[in-house]
Amino acid sequence: MQKKSFESLQEFEKNRDFEKIRAKLFTTPVPQQLFSFKRMLPFVAAACMIIALGGVWYYSQTNSSIPSAIQLSQMDRLPAQNRATVTFSDGRQFQLNEHESQVHMDKKGIHYDDGSAVAETQSAQFATIETPRGGVYDVILPDGTRVKLNAATTLRYPTVFAADKREVRVDGEAYFEVAKRKNQPFIVETANQQVSVLGTHFNVNTYGNKSEMKTTLQEGKVQVKELTSGKHIILLPGYQSLVNKGKLISRAVDVNQELAWVDGRFNFDGKSLFEVMDDLSRWYNVDVEYRGEIPDVEFFGGTYRTSKLSTILKILKDQNLHYHFTANGKLIIEKNGY
Template identity: 85%
Template sequence: MRYLLLKRDIMNLTEEELLIRISTLIVQEMKGEQHAEDRLLIKKWLSESPENQAVYKRCFDQIMQKKAFESLQEFEKNRDFEKVRSKLFVRPVPQKAFQFKRLLPYVAAACLLIAFGSVWYYNQIGLKIPAENQLSQTDRLPAKNRAIVTFSDGRQFQLNERESEVFISNKGVHYDDGGEVAETQAAQFATIETPRGGIYDVILPDGTRVKLNAATTLRYPTVFATDKREVNVHGEAYFEVAKRKNQPFIVETANQQVSVLGTHFNVNTYGNKSDMRTTLLEGKVQVKELTSGKHIVLLPGYQSLVNKGKLTSRAVDVDQELAWVDGRFNFDGKSLFEVMDDLSRWYNVDVEYRGQMPDVEFFGGTYRTSKLSTILKILKDQNLHYHFTANGKLIIEKN
């Protein structure tokens, strides 16, 4: 299982045990030794509250601030720093420059102190995380659990922002704790839509798990046909398909069809109707371009691309392509406009460009829990500056 974590895995830990576990996982993540299941625990914990996100960020920053200067010095000695400075997004942190194993007990203690201190501080002074509308003219918070369910009979329901996943059955829509969202009145189609600045996880009637990125729509039948399981996607979604030998799972987009029996893959249709990518993590899928009828079979580590009616495939770095599933931005090889498109969806902000924008290529990335202003610091290296208008639009200008 790549990204979904059951609530009982969290609930079985005491608060102190959880904080120790989280701090340990942070160090393992920096060392590159973190297992997929452990990443799920951190992501689940982060989704619980803004306070948890603040604790994690402060703990992470405490380590990075202490080591970043040493790492940057080492980097400058071995590379021509000025040649890559215009492209540099994240500070280089070579693993060999860190001795995390020795730091672990101190990091754990520091994180515990930060965590308990933060809880006390919040309680003592009643500090509140700024609401989105309070930040709209100066900053934007990252996406949160937000989605709408719409049935073909016209009924519409807003999903709970305190929940991160929703279960679909032939009886209706409900949360993990059994709380009901809506009852299915008859066999029909329904959609779950995440807006810009929204994400949600969906468990379909057959047990297939779907993670919806921001600005994504998933259309599904409340009851699957006996011979196939078919859904429609616009936007970006990661699928962990439940295996059913005689009932293939089919994902349709504007111009392609992906057919599987049981596998893990990602579908991205953000670009437009003529630009769609399917990335395979495990198993096997068949991708068909609907206009020409051409099809190919993807193996793990490969990505299909439908562009202007042409269907091709290529080998890719799956971890980079699926960075969003693990809560990261990956900007490797992206232009300024592509980077800002990602940020626009994630932070629910309109972007306006004034003047000639530089033709540059970025590399690196950061965590999706960061505030928008933190990420926009990269613009300074391109002699760009930004500000928010009264209605929250982000203006980017050449200095």
């Protein structure tokens, strides 16, 4: 057994020596490296970066009309969300919950639909609820009147209405469903007009500018008074009053089109580019700048207010207009080729 083991060991040693020789014969010698790639890697990366940046600069200069990936993401702005701030006359201020859409106001304070409190009135005599650009909110006033606030709108009201009248003030756009009280008229004041009702559904729009006010009646009857001249008219359903530069007129309108925003729609019928972009600017909270000569175009049709901004901006292409976003998110509109 020992001999066999020894012979086996000798055989193993012979085989091992043979394998060493074989390995030397069949191994390809590795040539000496002239340089180390790992050492050169930082320099290669830097060179690639310079080339890439140069390409981006050249592309941006020669293809400025094509939005970048960042610009494309900025185009898809979200539509208006539930955002508003309540400020009491004693200086207290509260941000309303974005997960709620409506608040109830009474002499004790403000609360949501589920009864959870926002704030107590305490000694405050007035309260102001304000929606920013890109924000909307619904309000139920102490008398039960429902008010729907559009974006960039302010509503000021007393925490307790007077015995002989219910008076509020609006700047922006708001739709009212006024609770009926025979001996306590509801009065809406704006910068240049006063709207008096007993119980009705109507819309007040002061967006145009401080000298232009529109009141559209959907149901009931209202009196509109121009404050400078004292002139007043009675509106019936389907009519709209217009106060502009001290003048007061009434005209028949398509109420469904005028109140499209209440139903969640944009109405662009008969509007200029600047009027359309004013609507979009408020709803999507985006600043707009015009460059070059912008054609005087008129739009028709509309779309849902839940649409992405980029979807609506496609209407500009039909008017030979180009748009893009700046680094700080401003929307630039210019004529193609400018």
